[in-house]
Amino acid sequence: MAPRTKKPERRPSVSYLTDTLPSALPPIFEQAQNTTASHRKNIVQLFKVQKTCAEVTEETEKGIRLVGERAFNALFINMINRVLPVKKRVAVADRVVRFVASYVAYTTEQDTIEEEDGDSMSQRFVAKLVRHLLAGAEAKDKSVRFRVTLMLASLINGLGEIDDDQYVAIRQGLLDRARDKESAVRVQAALGLAKLQAGENVDDLEDGEESIAEVILDLLRHDPAAEVRRAALYNLPRSSATLPVILTRTRDIDPILRRTVFHGSFSSASMPDARVLTITQREEAVRNGLGDREPSVRKAAAGMIGGWFDQAECDLLEFLNRFDVVSGEVAEEALLSLFVTRPETLENIDFPDEWWVNLSPEKAFLARVFAEYCVSNKDESRLEDAMPVVTALAFRIQDQYNELVNVAGNEDDMQEKSFIVGELLRLALTSDYADETGRRKMFAMSREMIAMPDLPDALIPRCLDVLKKISTSERDLIRLIVDVVTELRMGDGDVEDPDSAGRSSSVGVSRPAPEEQHAAALIDLRCLNICIGLLERVNTPLQENSVFHGLLPDLIIPAVRNKDEPALRDQGIVCLGLCCMIDEKMAAQSFGLFIQQVASADDELKVKVVRIIFDLFMVHDIPAMLEDTIGAHRIAELVRHMVLQDAPAVQAAACEGVAKLMLAGIVDDTDVLQTVVMLYFSPDTADNQPLRQCLTYFLPVYCYSSSENQARMLSIFNDTLNHVSTFAEDFEGSPDLLPLAQMGLMMVDWLDPEKAVGNHVDIGMHLDLGIVLLKLLLTETVRDIRKAAAGYLSKLSLPEDGQADMWKTKAAFTLIQAVRDKRPMSEVAPRKALERFQATLLKQYRELEGYDEDAFRADGDEHEETSELWGFIDDIDEIPASPVKRGSRATSRARSSATPSGASDSDTPVRSRRVPQTVVEEDEEEDDDVDAMLDSD
Known part of the structure; x- marks a missing residue:
């Protein structure tokens, strides 16, 4: 029997392309857009259609034409074109994009399975598709650009090996879209570039050409859209070059991005060893994370710290080694966070006797933080079980201090040993001193340490804290410290008193040698540091501690007079200021000296003196204190x-002091308030971050705290707006200069009555501001100011009908009409803003229905404020509004009447830094006058 022969397969004809193909693709795409569950089936079906089309060819003189492939590609692209104009977040279009990306990956995979090399059907199809998409990347329609970029980013992973030309084209197309004006497009571009990054060879780039990594880093640093920065962060590899940039995002304005840094980039899953960050970087991450205002970010940072603890194999000492416990300030925050999130770590903490034998900074630090944590959580039983008794602790401190003395001269070892002794002294503050033996031992040891001339300055406050805790009263503590200071200065009789030597020089006795004078100055400096630490810890008036009076003429006053040792003079002034804090009479006598130092001292001392002055204002009666100097007025x-x-440092310190005084209601002067506001807006202070941070908090809190404070801000609104408008000329081109409209809007927000707190909120504050703005439109001729003022009208929070002062609503309505009649707005936007404000008044207040201007004017015969309003309006000349340059502002009686009380156009701008005459006079006084002040003490 002859074998059966296989019939040859019939190749599809050209008619397949016209009869069958047009109806084959639409159903597949229709199913793909409805659900992703059918994608796999439809991908297989679509591939069969593509292969069938590929078999349709046409022979010509030039060769074989792939008419089938071209028809399939054209129809496929036609299907895609229907999706491209669809806006983002449309689910059906998103499913089609996913389907296309999956199909590209499938058809490329089939080339690998069938071992097709060279120019295959799939490669030609992908090349055609990519060229089409790149052509649409420059479309004007933002939806088309978004869909094109999304599709390019989605199909990159499925392209397999692509030739250089195609790679360069896709790369350039995505780089262009990374600068698109639409944030959604930039997001997809960032995702696509991240996928291409692995195939980029930096050596192949031309000189000056940005790498993909640099572009993504630039998006992470500078892109204004939070979603773009997040996309860049998600796809940025962790390396020594990128970690510092990622760390900066812990201060990003977007809380989701900040949380992502801690929960993702710095987590133990993404970063198996935290030591790839430097100690400084680790501490910055912890500081920013645990100090964040958002609870979710703090929680993510705590999770990051827990991950680092796991990396240290749950060893607390090894965990602390990841921080600088000696000179850093973050290790304690990280450890406390660990105690909260991992409470089981507390159960495993134990301090046996051998723990204290070879103390390291980490051991001492852990013991101290654990003890303070137990005290703050009132867990005395656990503290008592873990810590040694007071007597044993005193001996441990003594041993460590002896080791500190033995390493004198070795700076690193001294710093480490000093830190250990300081931690043990802080630990001593948590001990129970019911044991009289332990109390006496700790007291004697602390007394002996503070009397040592070579005790490091950092340990003086620690010893004072222990002595204060053990002492029975502040009087006993003061008596003890006076005895210590006396011993140090007299040197048990070995060192001659430099003051007595100086006084006797006039009768023929030789002065001490320079070396002796320097040694005596160092002893006095140590004594002043001890006195400063003491005065910071006591509140008892000096009149009740006569034993301290001897230090004033013997130590403090000579130090203030000293002209040869600046450090001694500075500490003497600080010590005198602390004395004045607890003695009002001394404060009044010494205040002139502090004023003189503001004018003549160096910047570092000025900061201290300014703080002293404001602290004295806070605790003493100002009129009584200033009566004999410049006067309270x-x-x-x-x-x-x-x-x-x-x-800048002096400015920042002064602004902090002003903020305290004004929040406390001690100073309520509007000139001071205006000066502070001007400083806040001035580009001169842009680099003074302490000042800016202080005022960023103070100004809104001050205004929101009471309606009286808002009224003060309202009284300086016009004048401040005029002053800040001059910044545009004085700081032209400065990147730190805010637009005039933005500065004014901040003041409008501070005056919002809905944000004010208290029992007597003036709900009509913004209505008052509306009247002020309308008067400004009548008197002001500078175009920028008028334009900004008109724009503020739409931001006002007006009171409800029945809650507003009827006279004020009519006054505002009258002023609007006056602006339209006498000073009409020349630009469309301000004119419409004025019209909208008028419409709002008419809609909101019923008393304005049937408003009669003549009747309202007639009320002026009985109401003085109505008469003043009409007098103000009548004095305005009917001049058409026109752009007027700064400096050519018209002046009139009406304008002067609109100026807030206490302020005028002649006020010196902030940048001139005008010095009060009184202070100048103080600066010109002779040192003899200062000596007289000190002698009067």
Whole structure:
């Protein structure tokens, strides 16, 4: 029997392309857009259609034409074109994009299975598709650009090996879209570039050409859209080059991005060993994370710290080695966070006797933080079980101090040993001193340490804290410290008193040698540091501690007079300031000296003196204190002088003091308030971050705290707006200059009555502001100011009908009509803003229905405020509004009447830093006058 022969397969004809193909693809795409469950089946079916089409060819003189492939590709692209104009977040379009990406990956995979090399059907199809998409990347329609970029980013992983030309084309297309004006497009571009990054060879780039990694880093650092920065962060590899940039995002304005850094980039899953970060970087991450205002970010940071603890094999000492416990300030926060999130770690903490034998900084630190944590959580039983008794602890401190003395001269070892002794002294504060033997031993040891001339300065406050805890009263503590200071200065009789030597020089006795003078100055400096630490810890008036009076003429006053040792003079002034804090009479006698130092001292001392002055204002009666110097009526002038100092550190300290005084209601001068506001907006202070941070908190809190404070801000609104408008000329081109409209909007927000707190909130504050703005539109001729003022009208929170003052609503309505009649707005936007405000008044307040201007004017015969309003309006000349340059502003009686009380156009701008005359006079006084002040103490 002859074998059966296989019939040859019939190749599809050209008619397949016209009859069958057009109806084959639409159902597949229709099913793909409805659900992803059918994608796999439809991909297989679509591939069969493509292969069938590929068999349709046509022979020509030039060769074989792939008419079937071209028809399939054209129809496939036609299907895609229907999706491209669809906006983002449309599910059916997203499913089609996913289907296309999956199909590209499948058809490329079939080339590998069938071992097809060279120019295959799939390669030609992908090349055609990519060229088409790249052509649409420049479309004007933002939806098309988004869909094109999304599809390119989605199909990159499925392209397999692509030739260089195609790679370069896709790369350039995505780089262009990374600068698109639409954030959604930039997100997809970042995702696509991240997928291409692995195939990029930096050596192949031309000179000056950005790498993909640099572009993604730039998006992470500078892109204004949070979703773009998040996309860049998600796809950024962790390396020594990228980690510092990622760390900066812990201060990003987007809380989701900040949380992602801790929960993702710095987590133990993404970063198996935290030591790839430097100690400084680790501490910055912990500081920013645990100090974040968002609870979710703090939680993510705590999770990051727990992951680092796991990496240290749950060993607390090894965990602490990841931080700088000696000079850093973050290790304690990290450890406390660990105690909260991993409470089981507390159960495993134990301090046996051998723990204290070879103490390291980490051991001492852990013991101290554990003890303070137990005290704060009132867990005395656990503290008592873990810690040694007071007597044993005193001996441990003594041993460590002896080791500190033995390493004198070795800076690193001294710092480490000093830290250990300091931690043990802080640990001693948590001990129970019911044991009289232990109390006496700790007291004697602390007394002996603080009397040592070579005790490190950092340990003086620690010893004082222990002595204060053990002492029975502040009087006993003061008596003890006076005895210590006396011993140090007299040197048990070995060192001659430099003051007595100086006094006797006039009768023929030789002065001490320079070496002796320097040694005596060092002893006095040590004594002043001890006195400063003491005064910071006591509140008892000096009148009740006569034993301290001897130190004033013997130590403190000579130090203030000392002209040869600046450090000694500075500490003497600080010590005198602390004395004045607890003695009002001394404060009044010494205040002139502090004023003189503001004018003549160096910047570092000025900061200290400014803080002293403001602290004295906070605790003493200001009129009584200033009566014999500049007078209480000039306190505002003095405050402004300190705020307008040139040194940024002095300015920042003064602003902190002003904020305290004004929040406490001690100073309520509007000139001071205006000066502070001007400093806040001035580009001169842009680099003074302490000042800016202080005022960013103070100004809104001050205004929201009471309607009286908002009323003060309202009284300076016009004048401040005029002053800040001059910044545009004075700081032209400065990147730190805010637009005038933005500065004014911040003041409008501070005056929002809905944000004010208290029992007597003036709900009509913004209605009052509306009247002020309308008067400004009548008197102001500078175009930028008028334009900004008109724009503020739409931001006002007006009171409800029945809650507003009827006279004020009519006054506002009258002023609107006056602006339209006498000073009409020349630009469309301000004019429409004025019209909208008028419509809002008409809609909101029923008393304006049938408003009669003549009747309202007639009310002026009985109401003085109505008469003043019409007098103000009548004095305005009917001048058409026109752009007027700064400096050509018209002046009139009406304009002066709109200026807030206490302020005028002649006020010196902030940048001139005008010095009060009183302070200048103090600066010109001779040192003999200062000596007289000190002698009066």
